[in-house]
Every structure is written in C-alpha cells, then in structure tokens.
Amino acid sequence: MAEACKLAAGNWKMNGLRADLAEARALAAACSEPGCGVLLCPPATLIAPMAEALAGSRVMGGGQDCHASESGAHTGDIAARMLADAGARHVILGHSERRADHLESSEVVAAKARAAQAAGLVAIVCVGETEAERDAGRTLDVVLGQLAASLPDGSSAANTVIAYEPVWAIGTGRTPSLEQIAEVHDALRTAVPDAAMSLLYGGSVKPGNAAEIFAIGNVDGALVGGASLKAADFAAIVAALDAA
Numbered sequence: 001m002a003e004a005c006k007l008a009a010g011n012w013k014m015n016g017l018r019a020d021l022a023e024a025r026a027l028a029a030a031c032s033e034p035g036c037g038v039l040l041c042p043p044a045t046l047i048a049p050m051a052e053a054l055a056g057s058r059v060m061g062g063g064q065d066c067h068a069s070e071s072g073a074h075t076g077d078i079a080a081r082m083l084a085d086a087g088a089r090h091v092i093l094g095h096s097e098r099r100a101d102h103l104e105s106s107e108v109v110a111a112k113a114r115a116a117q118a119a120g121l122v123a124i125v126c127v128g129e130t131e132a133e134r135d136a137g138r139t140l141d142v143v144l145g146q147l148a149a150s151l152p153d154g155s156s157a158a159n160t161v162i163a164y165e166p167v168w169a170i171g172t173g174r175t176p177s178l179e180q181i182a183e184v185h186d187a188l189r190t191a192v193p194d195a196a197m198s199l200l201y202g203g204s205v206k207p208g209n210a211a212e213i214f215a216i217g218n219v220d221g222a223l224v225g226g227a228s229l230k231a232a233d234f235a236a237i238v239a240a241l242d243a244a
C-alpha cells in the first residue's frame with residue numbers, strides 16, 4: 001500500500017501584507033533541507049508574489065478558497081485555475097470559517113474540490129465537529145458525513161488531502177486529547193476513498209504540541225493557522241514532522 005505523504009500546511013487566513021513575505025522567505029531559509037511537504041496559503045493578494053519569492057525552495061504556495069466555476073460573472077470570487085496561474089499548488093476548501101461565515105455546505109465544497117482537481121490543484125478538504133456535536137457524542141457521524149458529502153468522484157491521494165479540524169480547537173489554544181485525535185483519524189483512514197490520502201490534524205497546533213500529535217498513527221501532518229504566521233514557529237513544526 002502506498003504511504004501517505006507528510007505535509008505541514010500553513011493557513012494565514014486574512015493576515016499578511018507584502019512586508020510579511022519576509023516571514024515566508026525566512027521559512028524557506030529555515031527549511032532548506034529536503035523533507036516533508038511544506039505549504040503556505042496566504043491571502044489571495046499574496047499568492048503570486050509569494051510564489052515568486054519562494055521559487056526553487058521547498059515551500060509551496062496555495063489558496064484558501066476557490067469558486068466552483070471556471071470563469072464568469074461572480075464578482076469577488078477566484079477560479080481554481082486562476083490560483084494555479086498565480087503559482088498555487090493546493091487550495092484549502094470547506095474550512096469551518098467558510099462553512100460558518102459563507103454558509104458553505106458540503107455539496108458546495110465538493111463542487112469546489114472538483115474544480116480545484118480539474119485545474120491541477122490538490123484540494124485540502126476540511127472537516128470537523130463543533131463542541132456541541134462532540135458533547136452530544138456525534139463527532140464521528142458529523143466528520144464522516146462531511147467527508148462523504150465533500151469529496152467529488154475521482155478524489156485520490158494525488159489530488160486530495162483531508163484536514164480534520166475540530167471547530168472548537170481552532171484558534172482557541174485547546175486541542176483534543178491524543179486519543180480523541182487518533183479515534184477520528186483512524187475512522188478517516190477507513191473511510192477515505194484512497195487509503196494513501198494524507199490526513200492532517202488542525203486546531204491549535206504549535207511547536208510545543210506538534211511532535212506528540214505527529215506521533216499518532218494516521219496523522220500525516222498538520223494544517224496550522226496562528227503558528228504559521230511566524231517563520232520560527234512554523235519551521236519548528238516542520239522540523240517535528242520531518243522527525244516523526
């Protein structure tokens with residue numbers, strides 16, 4: 001069976017001006033040795049300049065969302081092939097902030113993932129339960145339900161990565177127990193259409209907890225928000241994944 005690729009993915013969310021490309025350059029300098037995949041997803045305005053700044057380095061660039069259509073009358077939206085044209089290799093889709101702020105359903109996420117894959121991008125499809133859903137004992141139902149509805153036909157390890165991000169762990173400093181992460185990742189491994197698909201954990205990953213999270217079976221990397229904004233923090237997370 002093919003091994004899942006290791007990936008440390010940073011999500012800058014709505015943070016970053018051109019001056020912050022210095023952090024991306026510093027990350028590339030700190031990660032000069034070959035190892036796991038390293039990805040930064042800045043706001044759309046920085047994708048092209050970041051791709052130029054990081055050309056030839058180990059650090060890839062990606063987007064945080066795309067539209068399901070190839071082009072057309074969709075003011076303010078960005079098509080997957082525009083991201084690819086700007087130098088993106090991946091795109092995050094179905095992040096809980098977009099599911100909440102933009103009412104994105106799993107069906108919408110699947111349509112976006114299909115567009116991303118068709119444009120040659122790797123879709124990073126996010127799933128995760130709210131605290132109320134966990135408290136109600138519905139975590140696996142919710143996560144596996146989102147997974148099934150968010151992946152278009154033809155999703156494979158080559159064009160899709162899954163990120164498990166409990167909503168209550170994002171930006172809060174709280175993380176599930178290692179057993180709770182393992183339970184969800186084991187279930188995801190069984191449920192994904194291609195067993196070699198990379199499974200990332202996301203939600204308050206930082207240098208201090210990365211190694212123990214990466215030691216969990218079926219965790220192939222992380223999707224990192226806050227701790228990806230500073231090169232030193234993210235480089236420490238990359239180093240932990242390299243060592244795992």
Ligand code: PGA
Nearest residue numbers: 170171203204224225226
């Ligand atoms: P966080 O965000 O690392 O700041 O918790 C993770 C994410 O939303 O991808």
